[in-house]
Amino acid sequence: MTTPLVDARGIVKRYGPTTALADGRITVLPGESHALVGRNGAGKSTLVGILTGLQAADRGEVRFDGEPAPPLADRDAWRRKVACVYQKPTVVPELTVAENLFLHQQPQRRGVISWRRLRAEAADLLAAWDVRVDPDARTADLGVEDRQMVEIARALSFGARFIILDEPTAQLDKREIERLFTRMRALQDSGVTFLFISHHLQEVYEVCQTVTVLRDARWITTAPVADLPRRALVEAMAGESPEAVAAQGAAPRDTDPDAPVLLEARALSSPAYTGVDLTVREGEVVGLAGISGSGKVELAETFAGLHTPASGTARLGGATLPFGDVRAALRAGVGCVPRDRHDQGLVAGMTVGDNATLTVLDRLGRFGFVGTERRRALATALVDRLGIHTEGPGQPVADLSGGNAQKVVMARALASGPRLLVLINPTAGVDVKSKESLLARVDSARDDGVAVLVVSDELDDLRRCDRVLVLFHGRVVAEHPAGWHDHELIASIEGMDHHG
Template structure:
């Protein structure tokens, strides 16, 4: 694979960019060259360095080495907000439009037209209408921005960026919350804006979209530039290979297939909620099932619904034949659901409590009469959990905040296991832990499956999915594919990214 041939100077360019956060290398000698008037895709698995590069291209972060250039000239100085705004803007997956303000107020926030400190409201609405009309955005300037559709908020953000003079727009996962008709409308507007001289950097986990709307694609892997190619010259299989590396080097799924007669433990039928629709799935006793997909695929929302954090709109779920009541974590636990949340810092730990208190939170009511925790029982339960998961700590009384990330995650796992769950739901179970802790946490899965516990592993990391007997791939909120044990990295990533092999 080669870098594009010489031609017009890039509208936006990153050359030799390196960025570190402590001992973590977020980018290493990264490069990108986006030509005027094109839609250029930036793709890579989670952790590839895409977000860090976007932060550098928009002036949020300064590189430790290398340089950023716009239209052949140097990037603005750090802190020159107006200079950056005149060159580049990013429309993020999470909208920056402020609900409660009108569309016009959002467009001219902190730069309202007027004289002597008095805002010219009529003039602002008129200029907003002119701006929206110029760029073909059919939205009422007087409308409350909070009432806009996701797509119209995106169009307003693009118009706002263009009003500062920027002609280089970064779209970060722009289709994540759009249906098929809205996606096609977005692509139509992108093509129209390209014809008017606007250049896009398009970031998406759905590779099929790259082939629909982009002319060039750059691939990052493990914080490094891997390839830049014309989209038309790059077969889908080759793009997936560039993102994952050779499958022979990265390995295959290693789960084992459970016999079909172990009986159904968890059954989900027609479940529809925020981010997912019409989901049917079953998990047998002692089976480990993975849920894979992009960050906006609906897999996490489904898992959080099963553990009681969310209420679905329609559908049912049963555990060993008994109906699961949604929207209540305590009832989910009573039904036999254990849970390791996706973010131990905000959802998994109480930093002001000890290791022992955190590890036994789910069973505190059992540790003494009338719900009063007996210190001796707490210490005994915590000591057993510490030994069971090999948590490196000075003892049950040590503040949990003093542990390493891997040992904190083990405490969260211990808390989930304390209730003796029949179904254990794990969301990104090894996020932010070292290799040894990762191995220890994944080994727990093998141990409890032998006791008949069923496990749902919801993760963005392929290594987390390797112990699974099956992996279900979510795409736009629905189960789009199923891979039995023995899948290859390329096969799974191709399904996750929505491209046929």
């Protein structure tokens, strides 16, 4: 029998009255990619915190290569065992790649940092692990994919050969995901072991050999991926059949072809997109699809006031839509769920209620004073409306799971009663049930006569749309009415059915 690289058993972790893990366990063999899946709140983050030495278990044991885990205080020993690459970057954006790789361990000569040696050693390290990134590049200028590879290289430089990837594909497009998986396989061949956390189950089948499922803070099963059909995996995660989960979604609804046009854009052009004409009717949900660099995100962000196009016009409800001014767009009736809830969506130091009501403070009081009771009442109503699992509006938003944090961002977008709702990657990094809940809000916005624009790489998000526009190299190249087949839409997105 091979000695497991990582073996955690009987892990129990409580936070006051809350049991975050009642029976956490995982056994990872050397050189494999092992998936850890479960809905938000299943205990994945708690188990990762214990496996990385960020917190101690109340009960249970963690062993690395047959040896007990290091003491919590010995951070260097933990770094030599394990590293986690999170959705949120842990690199320092203003420093170069080389400076990040050797942060706090820069090569020195007579007490002074040797910048030449630093760059040379960084180049050697990157080359050794086939990470094709310029050591002198500012880390803030890197794409998500390259930033993740820099974090992996940094972990390997400490001697760790067990890397935890937490939702690594949440902000990547299809091609970037394929490149990441190719690099993972190459690193596995070099002796690196991965724990892969993802809500996208098809990725588990593409890149992992083994899967462990947690549900309701307990271990449910560990099995070879090849032996576990997708249906069985969904049932293990959800505790119910896929049909039961799907049945909770709203039925598709016919839209009124004569409904008035709410959003009308004409000849919009910018460095990211060219000559875009677009209309969205009252009560209509329109999807925007395309690979990374297609211009779909920038186009949607333009309507939310984040960019100013070089030319073209847009009107919302007959009035000119202001560009380049988020507050003016909000006043004009635009609600937005931005592409990244961490950087653009939430104020981490504030409460659930504060975050949910940020866009409507001017309506909650007079002369610059916000009525506390009115804000609490509105926040409570939003929490109830979106089914946000929280101790109350006063709970810090940083304490919430990914799915509930995303619901807070959605609550804020809906709080202003928008006429146009712009949703960018609205279900990225959330579990099956939270995804269903968030998409149900799309249906209720449609029923309320709101015009909805959904930008997503997730086919499930786009299925709710009345039609989907596909952008390729900044141009709208195809339009698919509801009822499209996956292969048709993917062909358009990948540029296989047109010349772009």
